[in-house]
Amino acid sequence: MPGSRANRAYLEVDAHFKNMGPAGQYGPEYLTYVLWAITPEGRPKNLGEVVLNGSINSKLDVTTELQAFGLIVTAEPYYAVTMPSDVVVMENIIRTDTVGKIEEIDAKYELLPRGQYTMNVAAGDLRKRAVADPKRPLEVLEARNAVQIAQWAGADRYASDTYQKALALLDDAEIIRLESIGEEACGYDRAGSRADRRGCPVDHGEADRRGAAGQGEAG
Numbered sequence: 461m462p463g464s465r466a467n468r469a470y471l472e473v474d475a476h477f478k479n480m481g482p483a484g485q486y487g488p489e490y491l492t493y494v495l496w497a498i499t500p501e502g503r504p505k506n507l508g509e510v511v512l513n514g515s516i517n518s519k520l521d522v523t524t525e526l527q528a529f530g531l532i533v534t535a536e537p538y539y540a541v542t543m544p545s546d547v548v549v550m551e552n553i554i555r556t557d558t559v560g561k562i563e564e565i566d567a568k569y570e571l572l573p574r575g576q577y578t579m580n581v582a583a584g585d586l587r588k589r590a591v592a593d594p595k596r597p598l599e600v601l602e603a604r605n606a607v608q609i610a611q612w613a614g615a616d617r618y619a620s621d622t623y624q625k626a627l628a629l630l631d632d633a634e635i636i637r638l639e640s641i642g643e644e645a646c647g648y649d650r651a652g653s654r655a656d657r658r659g660c661p662v663d664h665g666e667a668d669r670r671g672a673a674g675q676g677e678a679g
Contacts, residue, residue, distance in 0.1 A: 470523045473497075473531070477510055477518045477550070483535040486547045489577045489609070490535040491602050495520055496544050497529040502569035505529075509539035511598065530567060537577055537609055538602035546571035577609050600637060603630050 475495060483490040493510035508522045510533060533550035548571070554562055607626050610616075615623040 470525050471527065472521070472523050473507060475510075475520045475522075475531070477520075477533070479516050480510075480512060480518065480549070481516065482512070486535045486549075487574065487578075489537045489605070490545075490547065491605055492536055492539055492598065493518075493533050493549065494536045494539055494541060494544070495522070496532050496534065497524055497526050498532060498567055498569050499526060499529050500565045500567055502567045504544050504569055506540075506542065507531075528563065528565075530565075534571075538606045540606070543570070543572050545576075546573055578612065595641075597637065600630075600633055603633065 473495075477493075480493070483492050493512075495507045495510055497505045497507050499505070505524065505526060507524060508520050510518050510520055512518050531552040532544065532548050534544045535547040535549060536545055554564070607623075607630055610619075610623060610626065
């Protein structure tokens, strides 16, 4: 998978990936891949996102201050995760042409079990998730995925201020995206507040949230 070059206080990792399928094949919550460095003590470090861009191949050139580590690639719901999932799709091995100092270690590290992101979600709710819009940038899809996972975990109830701020920032990103391609920002005015949504496509996740809120007020 990768190679690395030492440069004083840091190492440069030049990784090339081939024959990779979309992350969604491992579950509806997964949208992308992340390259991790695993230290001899078992500490994972997110080195960056492995972006396919509609291809089956990718490359990633990053640097790290770590001097000894192994490498794995995992499927993730968004790139800014801090703990690797247990959907490990690649790991580095020692080849006959590997150069440099080599030391085999047995590192113990924790992985987030598959299904952890959706453990509080009914199967029917997962099936209602909209198919990813190919016109949406991956960054926006991942951000929406992160907000959805937070909502599943109860962030709208237990961290309402932070959750609402994330929703507002996501709405702003959608407005900027639509305006940049010359489409009307349906459902929002230019100040960023929600406008009349009549005639606009329904977001099932938002419709569910509005319905739940209405039931709570009626009760």
